[in-house]
Amino acid sequence: MNDLAIHTEGLVKSFGKTCAVAGLNLKVPRGAVYGFLGRNGAGKTTTVKTLLGLLRPSAGFAEVLGYDIRGDLLAILECTGFVPENKTLFGSLTPAQIVHFNQGYFPKWSNELVARYADLFEIPMQTPFSKLSLGNKTKVCHLLALCQGADLLILDEPSIGLDPVITDLLLRVLVEDHVSEGKTVFLSSHQLAEVERIADWVGIIDKGKILLETRLEDVRQNYRLIRAAGDAAPAISSADLIAVQSSENFRSYLVTREAEDFAAMLRAKGMTILEILPVRLEEVFLGLARKEVPCISGKPGMIPAHA
């Protein structure tokens, strides 16, 4: 058994001429909460669907919990709880009936957890699924994933329709009941604050490729935003530089480590360092994923340094 819950190498998924996932390399450690971030159409859901056998990979290699997605799909599905982006279950059945339907598939299913989470999330178990609100539908999807005894939870947009109280409860349940027992949570979301709150690792994907995969602690401790002013923008080349943003009066450099050394390099090139700031996940995400278009002032926005 390897130490990775999800491992992909050069994973490709194409639809005709459109390449939704273009050589994705992903390493999700076991026991971690991994935030999988990306803009709309970046390839997040396609990646998730490919990992779960709903789509067939065009090329590359992928393992989930040590099982190859091409050959051991049933083993993967037995050990993986999945909350899809589209929170749709059988409309004519009540949540209690859906639980009855679902439990037969999973040997580690826990009815005690069903009772606990149904009560905690205030799920109306006897109302037909089609008549539930979006929030309650999302809760039922989570209930099914949480009670099947999965070693890996893959949650695609997990908080859609949930109010802040239930979202808070859900995040606590994920960490306290699942991650604390060594289980892995793979969180595909646009809600950066939620990811930042519970994730250990983040992967940022754009156009089907990983732009950044790192520990969130590393972002907090080492990533810095350096604001510098100067008459001319010097040509900078550094492995630590991941994005540059220009405005009328200054330039912002997002660096992954050794910010002081990078600032010294800027000073040596005639720039004046205005400030060096710690960054939040949102700034890293925007720095990497923001589209290269002129902002309102007519100046370019944040440009990924590798672009």
Added chain:
Amino acid sequence: MYQWKAWHDSRARITLYILAALGSGILFGLNVISDANMHTYWAVLYAATRRPFLNYDFCMDLPFWMLDWVVRDCGQIAALLAGLSLGACSVGGEYGAGTMHFVLTRPDARRNLVLTDWKVGLPAMVIIVGGLAFPLLPFLALVHAKGPGNILAGLPALWVLGAAVYGLSYFTTLAAGSAAKGLTLSVAVLLTFSFFPTALNEWWHSDTLLRATEWTLRALKNNAWPLTSFEWGATAFWLAVAAGFLGASLAWIRQREV
């Protein structure tokens, strides 16, 4: 578990179809009794006027011919409609509701989804077609017509035809990804099967396909009274078509992306 869900979803529809078939069968039966009385009256009248070509036995055969018509012709319609709708609604229901991804992420072999749908759909079709024919049997006895076994002899052909149509409808729905598209494709295939061989014969004077088609339909024409020859070959052909669609569906679901 999926079998429980499939039955839960379709039981109301299947019950309705069965009731409709039983109701139609009973109505036809009542009509046959009425006709039988009339034919008895005319038979006696013609016998009294010494018209030997319309004897009593001949007239009492007429109700049976009518029953035969009900089973063979109306039964074909029932088999077609039941096969088309049940085939499209089963897997098409999952596509339409957006639950296919949920079903396919349960740890169960995908073939079981297809096999379960067939296990629920085919018996339903068999019961629906039978529901049209079986109510006629008591009426048949009432009018003292030929033995009821002859009526039942037409049923296997209807069942295999229904199974083939069910298979066609199921496969096209599975492949097209929606019940509406699947039904449209199925109807297009059935229309092509019905008219293309004739068109080929009329326009290009090639009757090979037409004769082949007519051979397959002998199962429906000759398998009722008088039971001179049961069309085993043509019946087996429709059974093979149904099995072919089952095999194609099993192969397709393995590769299906949602």
